[in-house]
Amino acid sequence: MSLKVSKLSKKFGKNQIINQYDFSVTSDEITIVLGESGSGKTTLLRMINNLETVDEGSIELDGTFLVKDGQYQSAATIKEYQQKIGLVFQDYQLFPNLTVLENLLLAPLSNKYDSRDNLLEKAKSLLNQMGIEGKEDVKPYQLSGGQKQRVAIARAMMMNPSLLCFDEPTSALDDKTVSKVAELILQLKAQGMMILIITHDRTLVELLGNQAKVVESVDFV
Numbered sequence: 001m002s003l004k005v006s007k008l009s010k011k012f013g014k015n016q017i018i019n020q021y022d023f024s025v026t027s028d029e030i031t032i033v034l035g036e037s038g039s040g041k042t043t044l045l046r047m048i049n050n051l052e053t054v055d056e057g058s059i060e061l062d063g064t065f066l067v068k069d070g071q072y073q074s075a076a077t078i079k080e081y082q083q084k085i086g087l088v089f090q091d092y093q094l095f096p097n098l099t100v101l102e103n104l105l106l107a108p109l110s111n112k113y114d115s116r117d118n119l120l121e122k123a124k125s126l127l128n129q130m131g132i133e134g135k136e137d138v139k140p141y142q143l144s145g146g147q148k149q150r151v152a153i154a155r156a157m158m159m160n161p162s163l164l165c166f167d168e169p170t171s172a173l174d175d176k177t178v179s180k181v182a183e184l185i186l187q188l189k190a191q192g193m194m195i196l197i198i199t200h201d202r203t204l205v206e207l208l209g210n211q212a213k214v215v216e217s218v219d220f221v
């Protein structure tokens with residue numbers, strides 16, 4: 001199981017953000033892309049999640065290519081790729097008018113990923129695992145920042161991704177919650193999840209310690 005990014009390049013106008021960059025993620029260690037604002041971390045994560053196009057290069061997850069030598073694959077292959085990847089956004093991006101449970105069910109139900117009963121069971125078990133049982137019927141505004149993030153993680157895990165991506169997971173959280181997030185990420189890793197984190201938070205890097213490898217975003221170009 002691995003994410004392999006090879007010879008990836010991206011420009012915005014004349015501004016080369018990423019140049020012929022190789023990089024990989026496995027379940028053996030959490031991969032952290034560390035770097036200052038503006039260095040291209042978000043752009044890299046967005047390309048891996050098919051939210052931004054690449055100029056050149058390949059992105060492959062567990063043998064399924066999103067893009068190969070700059071050529072995007074068929075819609076069916078891209079769908080298969082996207083089901084294997086979950087993203088937890090920096091601002092969580094929960095649907096504000098839906099309950100916690102509805103937030104988890106929306107995408108897998110509309111993708112006909114499984115029966116409603118099975119998905120309900122899965123959602124409840126993930127919420128349990130995240131320590132937010134009992135909040136199924138509340139709306140996101142009734143949750144703390146840390147709880148919203150746990151809902152976002154549970155939502156990202158509904159379709160059993162093999163890779164879970166985090167965009168600046170600690171930027172909106174206080175120190176105590178940061179330690180809890182680090183613990184949760186370590187738990188997910190222990191369960192065999194591949195994890196990619198982009199951050200500028202060196203405290204988080206320290207908390208993840210020897211379970212993580214750090215990639216510096218200054219090396220993109």
Ligand SMILES: Nc1ncnc2c1ncn2[C@@H]1O[C@H](COP(=O)(O)OP(=O)(O)OP(=O)(O)O)[C@@H](O)[C@H]1O
Nearest residue numbers: 012013017035036037038039040041042043044217
């Ligand atoms: N859609 C876009 N069009 C033009 N330039 C862009 C676009 N998106 C990002 N950039 C530029 O690309 C560079 C890298 O941005 P990016 O957001 O990837 O950096 P970052 O390291 O994630 O920073 P931050 O932590 O502030 O999000 C910046 O100079 C930014 O202005």
